Amino acid sequence: AQTVTQSQPEMSVQEAETVTLSCTYDTSESNYYLFWYKQPPSRQMILVIRQEAYKQQNATENRFSVNFQKAAKSFSLKISDSQLGDTAMYFCAFMKQNNQGGKLIFGQGTELSVKP
Template sequence: AQTVTQSQPEMSVQEAETVTLSCTYDTSESDYYLFWYKQPPSRQMILVIRQEAYKQQNATENRFSVNFQKAAKSFSLKISDSQLGDAAMYFCAYRSAGASGSRLTFGEGTQLTVNP
């Protein structure tokens, strides 16, 4: 079974600064997807960014980028130019590429605080 570990229960960053959230995972599969989801106080789960394991290029979405290290099984999220609206719980998640493994396995989350 796959596991996802987020070792930072809480992080804080100053507005306009950069912060990196860590995620490691354990799998024996070679084809899979990794995701970062954001959960603000409204509880809505919002997809931030998605990485396909067979792609070497790190995914980027505006101010959000990842550092995907497949051999090290590491998948960190970098938030640049942090904004007050980035404050939320962030979850790292893993999904197998096979049709039977379509479920997401989540880490336990990192609570991000953005200080003005």
């Protein structure tokens, strides 16, 4: 069975600084997707970034980037130039790739506070 672990329950960062959220996972699958989702306070969860396991290049979306280390089963999220609107709960998630679509396995979450 797959598992996803986020070892940092809470983190804080000063506005405009850079912060890295950690995520490790365990799987015997070779084809899968990894995701980071963001859940702002009292608002809907939204996708931040997505990585396909077969791609060696790290995914990037504006200020958000990942460090994907497949051999180490590590998938960290880096937020550059942190903004107050980045304050949220962040979840790392794993999905096995198959034709039917998939069910995500989520980590425990990291609550990030961006301080002015």
